[in-house]
Amino acid sequence: MRRSLVLTGAAVTVLGLLAGCSAGGGGSDSGKTTLKVAALEGGYGRDMYTQVVKQYEASHPDIDVQLQISKSIEDEITPNMKAGKYPDVVVLGQGRKAALTETLIKDKALEDLTPVLKEKVPGEDKTVGDKLTEGIVGNLNTNPYRTDKTYLMPMYYAPTGLFYNQGLLEQKGWKVPGTWDEMFALGDTAKKQGIPLFTYPTAGYLDSFFFALLADVGGEQFYKDVMTYKKDVWKTADARKALDITTKLLGYAAPATVGYANEQDFTKNQQLILDNKALFMPNGTWIVGEMADAPRAKGFKWGLTPLPAVTAGSKRYITTSVESVWIPSAAEHKDAAKDFIAYLYSDKAAKIFAKSNAIQPIEGIASSLSGENAEFYKVYEDPSVAPVVGGFASTAPVQGVDIKATLFDTANSIISGDTTEDKWQAALNGASEKLRQAGD
């Protein structure tokens, strides 16, 4: 009797274990479609998403939106995705450390969103494509396979560039340098006063610096060549020039930079700007919120400038970070997801997003900005400044080759003198060549 009890107990335990491992149920029970939306909680907060979802549900009573927001959304959705349970809509850009978006691009696991561009925004007459600013779709950021098919819809855009303390420059009577020569001259002047010219939070932040610099030096075609791994592109004079400028600039870096360029201490590098202990650093508009509570020098005021021009009067580019929204091709409710994405570009939604300073690439929306942010977005009004979007083209994964690490992280070694510019150039060429072969 007792034994059979124990046996039953054991059986129940095993069953319980197996049941625990199996799917936890779910799905639509009341005839409603459950749309699973996952979003990164960036500097814009989470409130705007709940509001937009509420609006959407009000106008679409047959759809129940399940919203998942987190600061580390990758960590939360990846385990389920490995188990085959995909969210329907994901708001997450490229360039994150976990590189989930990049991985899915490389794995060709994204849904083609070209039809969404032609879809009418729910409740409006215009199509999504009509509402978007020109040139925001069609680059490597949205069409990662260099075709005319769009896989990632641009969600919010923000300028990234060199951040500095406007107050300090005014106080010292220094001008924001317009060319690299002026920049280095300012570096020498500031050095005499004990202020280093440059710092970066971690080497990874150099992305906003490099993408603009490459376009500044060699124009858009050269930038594209580098991003698509054209053969021997790193051996060209333009590439060398970009590395020359960078190496020279790194020579002006604050001595503390490398020691603080890690996950624990990167805010100490950002603090250097607030304390007037360094002049410029590459960063994005989120810096304002990120360092909002940090102590700062008297009269501190954030400023953002594009990189100096290579020669006076030449065109300058500003790296524009664009968050993306996409649908995994394994998603369950793709049609509902596409409709939801189209809704994200509606006037109602855009208004809610803009209130949280999340600026969508919709014509005429930047004018609704206020405060510090308005000033940051003004960089686009300068006719000599053009945005540069994107990043390295996606290839099949290549074992052990990470060109971003080769391009950015080596800066640490350049500053500390552990490697030379020649070796850097050679390593870049090697990595680029391997990726080119994988891309063909």
Place this chain on the structure above:
Amino acid sequence: MTTLSTPPPGSTNRTSEQAPPDGSSRRGARSPAHRRGNTGFVLACLLPALVLFAVFMVIPTVNVFRTSLYTWGGFSPDKRFVGLDNFRHLLDDEQFVRAFQNTVALLVVVTVVTMGLGLFLAAIMTRQRLRGRNLYRFVLYIPNVLSVVVIAAIFSAVYDQKNGLLNGTLRLLSLDGLQQVWLGNQKLVLYSVAIAMVWQSLGYYMVLYMAGMSSIPEELYEASALDGACATRQFFAITLPLIWQSLRTTLTFFVMSAVNLSFVLVRAMTGGGPDGSSDVLLNYMYKQAYTNSSYGYGMAIGVVIFAFSFLVSLLVSRATRREPLQF
């Protein structure tokens, strides 16, 4: 109270019901049917543990080995079988070699220092009747209770190049020349990590050795003292041989902790930087598998780590095999 009183009758019942047949039928002529019943019962009891073991240990391990033969980004359904290609790439991958070297260096440095210091401190604490040794033991053991992420935070404060404890102390002692950028200097950063690892594990091993040493009978020391042996001689002639077995066990722990602990610490403290100079194997594996979208390649690194730790543990255990001494 009622809950306390119910189990005893139940448990006595069970023993009275089962003990006699069990005790008498070990080799006896019980009916085969009954024996089978017993086996079934045992199996049923083992099943939950076996299922857990299979699901969480065996299957994942086999999966790691299998995935290491594929090129796969981690999500798409199309995996491409590439045989041993991933392993061939490893040989040309400079960063992998560097991470391997770093892991081995940490393994050696941390093992030697922790073991040496642990033995030394344990011997002092047990043999010399040190005043306040309980306090010392307590203080030395505390780091072991802390989470590694906390340790990373503590040490990045200690190593801070400007206001850090280390550089601050050096400044105070007018040894400004010795100040270093502890986490920024590529030649030093690995040792900075090693020191944090030693700090974390020292107390644990010390307590382990102390337990071994305190069980050695006092007479042995008295007898050797009468023969004129000094403390050092006693340590090498009596203490060390008699705790040899626990020493061997801890060596295996060292291999595991050097591989595992270094990953968490490096990830939280330096991220493998600057420029990959403090990368360790597990961190590199993580980067390849998750941020470079080379899941198969990452798993190949995992296989190497598995084989490496297995081999080192085996070698260490072989090399230190002695006839166990009894007291």
